[in-house]
Amino acid sequence: MKFENTLTFARELDLHDALKAYRQQFHFPQVNGKDVIYFTGNSLGLQPKRTQKYVDDIMKDWRELAVEGHFHAEKPWWDYHERLAKPLAKVVGAKPQEVSVMNTLTVNLHFLMVSFYRPTQKRFKIICEEKAFPSDQYMLQSQVRFHGLDPSDAIVEVKKREGEHFWRTEDVLKTIDEVKDELALVLIGGVNYYNGQVFAMETITKAGKKAGAMVGWDLAHAVGNVELKLHDWDVDFAAWCSYKYMNSGPGNASGIFVNEKHLGKVDMPRFEGWWGNKKETRFQMKPMFEPIDTADAWQVSNPPVLSLAPYLASLELFDEVGMPALIQKQKKLTAYLEYILLEVGKEAGSVFEIITPEDRGCQLSVFLHGEGRALFDYLMKRGVIVDWREPNVIRLAPAPFYCSYEDIFRFGRILKEGILSK
Missing domain, CATH: 3.40.640.10 (Type I PLP-dependent aspartate aminotransferase-like (Major domain))
Structure with a gap:
């Protein structure tokens, strides 16, 4: 599939997502009065409402x-x-x-x-x-x-x-x-x-x-x-x-x-x-x-x-x-996240080195060359929950149960703003 870095495209992907209803089955923390963009399911998953x-x-x-x-x-x-x-x-x-x-x-x-x-x-x-x-x-x-x-x-x-x-x-x-x-x-x-x-x-x-x-x-x-x-x-x-x-x-x-x-x-x-x-x-x-x-x-x-x-x-x-459906969505979500990262890197003049190989699950680990902890802090303050690892890596894990393609698009916009606001 040829991806696009637009809100319309992301929403179109979500519209045809067979698992889209399950997002409503989870509780999302809020930052600034809005649901967070949650990319740390590799550390602690969100709470299912039925729990x-x-x-x-x-x-x-x-x-x-x-x-x-x-x-x-x-x-x-x-x-x-x-x-x-x-x-x-x-x-x-x-x-x-x-x-x-x-x-x-x-x-x-x-x-x-x-x-x-x-x-x-x-x-x-x-x-x-x-x-x-x-x-x-x-x-x-x-x-x-x-x-x-x-x-x-x-x-x-x-x-x-x-x-x-x-x-x-x-x-x-x-x-x-x-x-x-x-x-x-x-x-x-x-x-x-x-x-x-x-x-x-x-x-x-x-x-x-x-x-x-x-x-x-x-x-x-x-x-x-x-x-x-x-x-x-x-x-x-x-x-x-x-x-x-x-x-x-x-x-x-x-x-x-x-x-x-x-x-x-x-x-x-x-x-x-x-x-x-x-x-x-x-x-x-x-x-x-x-x-x-x-x-x-x-x-x-x-x-x-x-x-x-x-x-x-x-x-x-x-x-x-079932795991087959989750894995199918996971692969597509992660591929879209990789695309957005590379697009933002081009637009903002930054180099994001993805150190996760092709053999992967939900997670992408990214070296923030030329950036630092301040960018991570910016993302967190804007309601993008990611994980920081020394020396200069953020881990992003869009879990398929509750993450959307629109989440990934919006993350890209906030990421770009964070880079350009320095």
Whole structure:
């Protein structure tokens, strides 16, 4: 499609957008009495309007039923988490029994490392991307030290090439091949938080498995954003947060994936708790753990239903729309945003370097050459909510559920004004 940098064109795209009605399903903050242009769904998604009822239902049940809400609420609390499994499995390309919702992201990565990072004298190395999200770096380093190993020896980082802002798949595969005899685990962020790059997850997983390693993915910026086929790709495990593209609320519950080939094993190394025990014997309080034959076996405590309620509300939206429709719009929105950025750069005499490669989801990360933090501050004051990353990058993520083409056009006008007003 040939894009145009006009309000009429943007509105025409919105008119024919099959998902346009869903914008009204979300609450928008306001700046200067107007709805913001919200491009930070990669950090915290907007609140779905239906969320309030899901939370209120639990508060009502707690008020009226107290402890009996565990079994007699309309959505009983004791199995509340199971309602999330089927719609969430569709989002990540899994079987319902392969997913569960619990804890938070880094907590779950630590729990999963207990099962899937089992270093030996020969195989002990972990491959990750350089400058992974800090929490992942801390998690990996602490896990390696826990096993009595030196992170500088055990952790192998795949680096970007000199002068480039993205990782090359061939470099990841080369690194796997170079350390294959010592490789215990490949664990990479499926979509990089800084540049928005989508890694070749299927290809990398296949190479890691061929080398005899376990393969896991941190999908914090991938889930609800890009196509995932975790089961078909033979991924061993994955974890993700739910508050970015999944719109479940700040710091909310994390999801996990465990491949079905690892399920139902009594001798699986795992930190265990009573909610991972078989439902049939859970309340018999037996002294020995009997793992449920789903990913719920990795749960240790009863589900925090007040946290799960917003997640369930959002997953209802995902189930209505489906990932194929969201991805289709995401690609078009992001392409239009790229076009507008380049057009504004020409008009305003600025150079915007988009460091996000073609393998991407919603996000574009942009170097503001010749500009600075003042431009970011200008955008924020004008109601354009974007994200700043040092040294001179803004991240823009037009989420397809609630962002419009008119948002992108208006962003371009405000961006140009900010540059020319210096």
